[in-house]
Amino acid sequence: MKSLQDPKKLEKVASFYEMNTKANQDYIEFWKEHTLFHWDFWVGLIFIIAPVIFWIKFRKKESSNRLLFVGFFVLIITSYFDFIGVQFGKWYYTGKVLPTIPSYFPWDFTIFPIFIMTLIQFKPSISPIIKGLFFASFSAFVGEPLFLWLGFYVMNDWHIYYSFPIYFVIYLLAHKMSTVNNFEPIK
Structure with missing residues (x-):
């Protein structure tokens, strides 16, 4: 089937995808x-499993659904x-558990969501x-330097001070979502 796109554009885009x-x-x-x-x-792998075990053991079981809702929101946002930071060359990761995800899986999928759900x-x-100030301070000024020291996180055109306000806003949004009471039953 013939595409509406310019054939030269299709070839150029295909060459980018081939390089990628x-x-x-x-x-x-x-x-x-x-x-x-x-190592x-x-x-x-420990950074994936340990937070999950911690959360399973210490979560408020009666609030599990609400906390998971918030956790998935945090996972998506982080x-x-x-992905944007890696894509634009602001930082990259080494020592990844999964080589196919551009971000650091433990950071985005377990550490951040569980840290926020716990708080x-x-x-x-x-x-x-x-x-939020505690979360942002700990994440930017303890978590990021730890990952830099481990060599898992390498900053190119970024500074930990840039992360602080982002972490603060993420926490506040997550907290706001945890207070939502507007869900209607599905009929």
């Missing part, structure tokens, strides 16, 4: 040899921002602004 596919295939081969089952792989359920009377 080749780079991904090369990275997967590199990852198999230099990361898979090495950084196992540490990353992954999206992470939301712990002492709910504390101001969300105070909790």
Whole structure:
């Protein structure tokens, strides 16, 4: 079937995708040899499993659905921002557990969501602004330097101070979502 697109445009876009596919295939081969089952792989796996075990054990079971709703929101937002940062060359990751995801899976899929879910359920009377400042400070000034030291996170055109306001806003949005009571039953 003939496309409405300009054939030269289609060829150029195809060449970009071919280069991207080749780079991904090369990275997967590199990852198999230099990361898979090495120390950084196992540490990353611990960063996935330990927060999940912690959350299962310490979550408020009666609030699980609400907390999971918030956790999935955080996962989507942090992954999206992470994808953008990697795509635009602001940072990249080494020692990844999964070579096919451009972001650092443990950070976006377990550590951030579970950290936020834990803060939301712990002492709910504390101001969300105070909790947001704590989350942003800990994530930007403890978490990121730790991952930099481990060599899992490499900044190109970024500084941890840029992360602080982003983390703060993510926490406040997540807290706001945790208070939503507008769900109607599905009929």
